[in-house]
Amino acid sequence: MKIVVIGGTGLIGSKLVNKLREHGHEAVAAAPNTGVNTLTGEGLAEVLKGASVVVDVSNSPSWDDAAVLNFFVTSTRNLLSYEAAAGVGHHVALSVVGTQLLAESGYFRAKIAQEKLIKESSIPYSIVHATQFFEFLKGLADISMVGDKVHLPPVLF
Ligand SMILES: NC(=O)c1ccc[n+]([C@@H]2O[C@H](COP(=O)([O-])OP(=O)(O)OC[C@H]3O[C@@H](n4cnc5c(N)ncnc54)[C@H](OP(=O)(O)O)[C@@H]3O)[C@@H](O)[C@H]2O)c1
Structure with a gap:
């Protein structure tokens, strides 16, 4: 089956493309550096030709409130409309797990908007709520440094 992975060159996307190929699927990695841009629509019609499934594991290059909201709203709208046409x-x-409860965060407001567009579209969908990837650990430790010590909040990690 042809499966297009939007963000297929990223952290989770590159692992996913490999796993899908191991399972015998025709997995296509779609991202700006493979000529597919969900913000502008560039390359979308071509890459979606003959695709049965699209997996969107793209992410915004900027996590500023306005930029991340614009990324997930514009790219999801474009993607769903090209998918319907194809x-x-x-x-x-x-x-992400807990997305609907985290509206005080600009990133999560953008993920809530992404989920709403998907639920309102005519295309059958699955939304996977994953916990933070293990690879985030170093970044979390880096932003929690006070002097030469890592200060973590008193919650489960
Ligand atoms: N990280 C976590 O712990 C975690 C946990 C749960 C869920 N998630 C979700 O998983 C998804 C992927 O996260 P990640 O950490 O794997 O992201 P990532 O490593 O930053 O990869 C992002 C991917 O999106 C692509 N991309 C960026 N702009 C694009 C555009 N305009 N059009 C098409 N593709 C574009 C990038 O392509 P280029 O390399 O060419 O820019 C790259 O392939 C996100 O939606 C995130 O919310 C993440």
Whole structure:
């Protein structure tokens, strides 16, 4: 089955493309550096030709409140409309556990908006709520440094 992975060159996307290929699927990595841009629509019609499923594991290059909201709203709108035109049968998106409860965060407001657009579209969908990837650990430690010590909040990690 042809499966287009939007963000297929990223942290989770590159692992996903490999796993799908191991399972015998025709997995296509779609990202700006492979000529597909969901913000502008560049390359979308071509890459979606003959695709049964689209998995969206793209991420915004900027996490500023306005930029990240614009990224997820514009790219999801474009993607869903090109998918409908191409007859894609299923849209899968990766989101984060607890997204609906975290509206005070600009990043999560953008993920909530992404999920709303997907739920309102005509395309059958699955939204996967994953916990933070293990690879985030170093970044979390880096932003929690006070002097030469890592100060973590008193919550489960
Ligand atoms: N990180 C976590 O702990 C975590 C946990 C749960 C869910 N998630 C979700 O998982 C998704 C992927 O996260 P990640 O950490 O794997 O992201 P990442 O490593 O930053 O990869 C982002 C991907 O998106 C692509 N991209 C950026 N702008 C694009 C555009 N305009 N059009 C098409 N593709 C574009 C990038 O392509 P280029 O390299 O060419 O720019 C790259 O392939 C996100 O939606 C995030 O919310 C993440």
